[in-house]
């Protein structure tokens with residue numbers, strides 16, 4: 001353990017399956033059933049020591065680790081470990097804080113009190129938020145993201161690359177005249193959001209966001225405000241039940257399904273199994289007219305099956321977020337059959353029209369994305385149109 005100015009963390013290993021941590025602010029924790037090896041334990045000691053050294057001066061607890069410990073207590077103290085076995089944190093529960101601090105009154109009123117937020121489990125939307133550097137995430141999400149990043153250090157950059165693809169493809173769609181968007185798997189707001197990009201080109205554009213995570217919906221409803229000339233709606237629906245999406249009042253009220261609609265499923269399809277993903281795409285495309293479009297991304301092993309990204313996918317799955325990487329042949333069969341792919345077709349995400357400029361995203365620092373390779377990102381991207389016949 002590093003020699004700290006104030007020795008404020010002490011770890012002991014009473015049995016091979018448990019660790020006791022005496023944390024000066026968060027109290028005593030017993031981590032059980034985690035099967036750590038010496039290297040894991042050293043890492044944990046090091047991280048706790050560094051964090052507490054950095055934030056030893058007084059509460060409120062604000063370092064990621066301290067916040068993780070505090071959230072752990074609040075959320076009932078269960079988590080998962082890299083060993084795919086449940087991690088149970090046992091200890092005093094000093095603060096009866098059962099809900100995250102809402103970011104706005106609207107969030108508090110509309111969603112949080114009744115929603116089952118499942119804060120003790122990692123969730124794809126919140127892990128993605130961690131990877132994007134957002135703040136709408138909790139300890140289980142941060143643990144999962146941390147483990148993924150340790151195995152695949154480029155994952156946060158890949159997440160930003162995916163966001164960049166969404167910006168470019170929506171810009172291109174709006175520039176080609178699309179003024180109606182149905183975004184499935186909307187994600188936690190991260191500016192610029194889809195409607196902002198679309199409305200920067202066509203201010204009257206209408207966008208309906210769909211997600212099934214209560215935190216996404218709470219934050220989306222509070223933060224994603226439309227240009228007054230256009231409209232934005234939010235649907236709480238499961239992508240595995242596309243009929244529910246089509247039946248949602250917001251879809252019926254905001255979108256004219258007799259005119260072309262741009263369907264976006266960026267960062268979503270790899271969270272659905274083949275049957276669900278195929279049903280989603282075909283059901284939605286069946287409901288919209290010829291000339292409509294589908295934009296999507298998809299994690300793939302094609303760029304390096306044994307690379308770090310593939311391992312990271314396994315880690316997502318182990319953390320309770322099953323992922324379904326797909327080959328180009330799978331993507332063509334499941335999602336592109338009968339559609340007309342637009343240039344440049346199904347390509348590594350970085351190579352999807354990289355020159356498109358997105359004025360609203362110009363402030364984002366993309367310098368570190370320039371060195372990324374297809375294997376770092378391991379995602380395909382495509383835009384395709386529904387043909388007339």
Ligand SMILES: C[S@@+](CC[C@H](N)C(=O)[O-])C[C@H]1O[C@@H](n2cnc3c(N)ncnc32)[C@H](O)[C@@H]1O
Pocket residue numbers: 124125128162163166184185186187188210211212213216237238239240265266267268271
């Ligand atoms: C990686 S995020 C993508 C966010 C955004 N589309 C983007 O490109 O930045 C995936 C989103 O899909 C949502 N999601 C996953 N499974 C879903 C399902 N079965 N139904 C609806 N949304 C789902 C998650 O809640 C999350 O917000």
